[in-house]
Amino acid sequence: MMWPEYITVAALISIGLYGVMAKKNLMKIFIALSLMETGVNLLLITIGYIPGGTAPIENGNFAKYVDPLPQALVLTAIVIGLSVTALALTLLIWYHSKTGTLEYRRGMRW
Amino acid sequence: MRKVVAIILASAFFAVLLVSFSNIQQADYGEKEYYYQNPINGSYANESVPSHYISNTKNETGAVNAVTAIVVEYRGFDTLGEVTVLFTAATGVSFLLYKTRGGKKRTEANLILKEGSKLVLPFILLTGAYIFIHGHLTPGGGFPGGAVIASGFLLMMLSYPKFFMKERAVSVTESMAGITFAFIGLLGLVFASSFLQNFLPLGDAGYILSAGIIPIIYIAIGFKVGSELSSIADKLKEVQK
Amino acid sequence: MIELTIISWIMAFLVIGAAIYAIETKDLISAAIAAGVASLVVSIMFLVLQAPDVAITEASIGAGLTMAIFVYAIGRTGRWEE
Numbered sequence: 424m425m426w427p428e429y430i431t432v433a434a435l436i437s438i439g440l441y442g443v444m445a446k447k448n449l450m451k452i453f454i455a456l457s458l459m460e461t462g463v464n465l466l467l468i469t470i471g472y473i474p475g476g477t478a479p480i481e482n483g484n485f486a487k488y489v490d491p492l493p494q495a496l497v498l499t500a501i502v503i504g505l506s507v508t509a510l511a512l513t514l515l516i517w518y519h520s521k522t523g524t525l526e527y528r529r530g531m532r533w
Numbered sequence: 534m535r536k537v538v539a540i541i542l543a544s545a546f547f548a549v550l551l552v553s554f555s556n557i558q559q560a561d562y563g564e565k566e567y568y569y570q571n572p573i574n575g576s577y578a579n580e581s582v583p584s585h586y587i588s589n590t591k592n593e594t595g596a597v598n599a600v601t602a603i604v605v606e607y608r609g610f611d612t613l614g615e616v617t618v619l620f621t622a623a624t625g626v627s628f629l630l631y632k633t634r635g636g637k638k639r640t641e642a643n644l645i646l647k648e649g650s651k652l653v654l655p656f657i658l659l660t661g662a663y664i665f666i667h668g669h670l671t672p673g674g675g676f677p678g679g680a681v682i683a684s685g686f687l688l689m690m691l692s693y694p695k696f697f698m699k700e701r702a703v704s705v706t707e708s709m710a711g712i713t714f715a716f717i718g719l720l721g722l723v724f725a726s727s728f729l730q731n732f733l734p735l736g737d738a739g740y741i742l743s744a745g746i747i748p749i750i751y752i753a754i755g756f757k758v759g760s761e762l763s764s765i766a767d768k769l770k771e772v773q774k
Numbered sequence: 775m776i777e778l779t780i781i782s783w784i785m786a787f788l789v790i791g792a793a794i795y796a797i798e799t800k801d802l803i804s805a806a807i808a809a810g811v812a813s814l815v816v817s818i819m820f821l822v823l824q825a826p827d828v829a830i831t832e833a834s835i836g837a838g839l840t841m842a843i844f845v846y847a848i849g850r851t852g853r854w855e856e
Contacts, residue, residue, distance in 0.1 A: 427782035428819060429557075433550035434790045435812075437543045442797040445539035448855040450802050450848060454809050457840060458793050461816050464832070468825050470557060471583075478824045479599035480672065481591055481738075488599070489824045490583045495603040499615045501831050502676050502758065505840055506622035509765045512847040513629045516769075519851040526856055600827045664830065672826035680834040687842050762839060769846040 428469040435462030449515055449525045453508065460504045467493040467500075595735030595744035596669040604674065605747045605754075609729040613714060616757060620711065623761040630768045642692045650692040657685035665755030669744045675751040679758025686763040690770055698767040703760045710757035717746055717753075782822065788815045800855045802848045810841035 435458055442455025471490035479491035519525055586599055586607070596602040604612055664671075665678030689696045717729070724732035729746075736743035789812050796808035813836030820829040 425782075427779070427786040428823065429551070429554040431786045431789050431816075431819070433547050433554065434786075435793055436550060437547035438790075438793045438797055440546055441539050441543035444542065445536045446797070446855075448802070450844075450851065451797070451805065451855055454796055454802075454805050454844065457844075458796065458809055458812065461813055461832075461836060464828075465816055465819065468820055468823050468828060471825075472823045476824060478672065478826050479587065480826075481597045481599070488587050491586055491599040491603055492583055494600045494825045494828050495608065497825075497828050498600065498604060498674070498676055498831055499612065501828070501835050502680070503615060503618055505762070505835050505843075506619045506765070508840060509769065509843055510622045510625050512769065512843060513626045516847055516850050517629055525851055598827070673830055674827060677827065677830040677834060680831060680839060684834055684838045684842075687839065691842075762835075766839065766843060766846070769843050769850075 425469055425472065428465065428472075432462050432466040432469065435459065435465070447526050449518070449527055452527075453511055453515070457504070457508060460500075464497045464500060464504075467497050591738050594731065594747065595738050596747050597738055598669055598672065598674075600672075601669045601674050601747060601751065602744075605668075605750050606729075606731065609718070609750070612754070613718065613729070616711065616714065616754065619758065619761055620707070623707075623765055626765050627768050641694070646692045650688050654685055654689060657688065658682055661685065661755070661759065665751055666748065667741065668751040668755075669747045670739065670741065675754030676758055678755040679760075680762060682755070682759035683762035683766065687766050690766060698763055700764075703764045703767075706756055706760040707764075710753040710760070713753040714750055714757070717750060721746070778822065782819070785815050785819055785822075788812075789819075802853055802855055803845060806841055806844035806848060809844070810837045813837045813840065 439455045439459030439462065442458070443452055446452055446455065471493035473487065473489050476487045476489040479488040479494070515525070586603060590596060590599045590602045594602040594606045596606070661678045661681035663678075664673035664681060665675045668674030668678070686698065719728070721730040721732050722728050731745040731747075733745035735745055738744070741748070792808045792812040792815070796805045796812065799805050799808070813832060817829045817832035817837065820826075820832055
């Protein structure tokens with residue numbers, strides 16, 4: 424079992440969930456979302472790992488490779504995550520220029 | 534009150550995740566339990582998807598790196614859509630952040646940072662180009678190479694507050710790279726049977742001129758990602774007077 | 775193999791500590807930098823998990839560019855959380 428990686432994944436996703444639920448600053452919520460995204464990427468790579476396998480680059484000496492499919496998925500997911508974060512930050516700058524604040528008070532009253 | 538509820542919910546979620554992760558088996562995909570059922574005719578496939586990729590990548594695509602072969606060749610259409618998402622995000626950023634003159638005055642960087650970044654920039658660009666040219670042979674490819682190039686321009690933006698990307702050059706690079714990607718896909722429709730199919734000779738695996746259209750497409754992706762990410766960083770930068 | 779296990783546990787605690795600091799601090803720039811540190815350590819974990827392509831991408835995008843655009847956006851809005 425790969426407990427360090429799985430505990431990191433669970434902690435990153437839970438900490439991000441706590442940040443999204445408990446924080447009121449919008450910038451902090453986006454930082455929490457980016458932490459959650461890192462956790463999901465790490466989960467996919469960890470599931471694709473095979474003990475004793477090497478990186479999926481053919482070199483003729485090893486017979487056992489790790490699963491290349493999650494790696495290709497995560498490779499594009501990271502770049503998508505950056506572009507979505509940039510668009511979200513742009514909307515955030517717009518919101519700040521209209522209202523003068525980043526605190527999001529009225530919607531969450533519980 | 535809100536924080537207490539959030540902590541309780543997050544801890545419960547943590548426990549649920551750990552319990553569900555403890556059932557995962559790091560199985561070898563060559564083992565027996567990895568046989569898949571075909572949904573159409575109900576027969577059991579003799580090999581799984583990852584083992585097909587692992588054992589046939591070199592013969593079918595000519596690329597040594599299986600991740601590159603999946604990103605560009607087996608799932609090239611997905612990559613085209615992903616590049617489109619990136620383009621849409623960059624367009625949205627530059628549409629919403631039109632240039633407003635003004636802003637705080639930033640302190641100048643010191644001499645060592647300025648001269649050092651000028652000295653280091655060509656090597657960063659060279660590293661990025663190496664990463665995306667050798668994408669089918671070594672770890673890397675268009676996405677990491679473009680990101681390295683964009684971080685090189687980011688270094689220039691950090692050390693020179695008045696450094697701007699030339700917008701005309703960025704947009705020309707970006708559109709030429711996108712046109713190259715789509716045009717090679719259409720050539721696959723002409724010379725082979727389907728969109729984005731390989732129509733060039735595969736060559737000897739392991740050499741730089743091999744794997745057909747994979748290096749060309751990855752170079753185009755590298756230019757596209759590099760120009761888009763550096764234009765995003767350039768637009769988000771605070772505008773100086 | 776025992777060394778690799780110890781290194782993995784150290785990296786796991788580094789990531790968790792950086793994530794908790796990123797959520798709990800009031801200074802948003804410190805939070806962005808802590809999130810970048812978490813991404814950087816996760817990229818070393820990708821390297822240990824035999825995914826060098828993803829490790830390069832995560833090190834340059836997750837730790838470099840994401841942190842930079844967060845810092846730029848914080849510089850345009852406000853640094854301190856209430």
